[in-house]
């Protein structure tokens with residue numbers, strides 16, 4: 001893994017996402033999907049599972065049975081007709097995900113693999129391969145593949161729910177939002193790095209609908225600069241992370257949008273913790289990082305991890 005190459009992977013996010021938008025205008029990655037799907041099982045590890053958790057929640061809210069499982073679970077839904085199994089693996093070679101698909105390959109369920117490596121063993125085991133088209137991540141850290149996984153999960157959602165939306169236009173707005181954060185980083189990054197640089201690690205908080213943002217952000221702080229970091233859901237925060245604020249110098253990135261943000265911020269105020277809001281103004285936050293189109297929750301879902309990814313990249317390269 002390499003910090004400088006990771007930073008250049010981040011810098012190419014807008015270009016790669018714009019190119020994906022163009023592809024989705026020209027071709028339907030799910031053209032080969034069979035009809036009659038009535039339940040969806042996502043499988044993945046690390047960042048490849050984070051996006052799946054959000055995708056499954058969104059599908060359930062639209063009335064489609066969907067679940068995201070750790071590939072490493074000993075067993076999950078039994079194979080059955082009408083089940084679409086979606087293993088997600090950027091490399092297409094994570095041992096746990098390859099093992100998990102064995103229970104489904106060649107059976108009644110259909111397998112649609114999301115991967116950035118169409119020549120991988122995972123792709124070979126699938127009925128349908130959905131190429132992430134994220135390009136090579138030369139830094140060795142999943143970042144563009146995370147963003148493209150979310151984009152293609154939104155495409156799958158449109159396909160399964162029949163929701164008529166202009167997904168390429170959404171991806172273009174997310175590319176603009178990413179470019180805006182990158183271009184204006186001198187305005188927000190130094191203060192953010194300073195405020196998050198505490199003795200007890202970094203915490204990340206997001207609503208259930210965007211929990212992947214908190215999870216991926218915490219992973220980036222661990223994987224690059226190897227700092228202690230953990231993610232928490234915004235409502236759950238008052239039942240979980242609140243216990244850290246009394247004894248630790250608690251410093252967090254908050255991705256706002258939960259109806260329980262205010263409840264958490266009451267504790268933050270009382271305990272003198274440090275919270276930085278990303279993509280919106282939050283009362284008593286130490287700072288707010290804004291970017292174009294940040295009022296659209298789907299743009300936020302696709303974009304907001306870039307804040308943590310850039311902090312992680314600069315901390316890492318300073319080591």
Ligand SMILES: O=P(O)(O)OC[C@H]1O[C@](O)(CO)[C@@H](O)[C@@H]1O
Pocket residue numbers: 045046047048088089090091092093094097141142
């Ligand atoms: O998507 P893959 O290739 O299965 O990798 C799963 C996870 O493992 C990692 O490669 C780290 O080991 C992460 O980047 C990723 O989140």
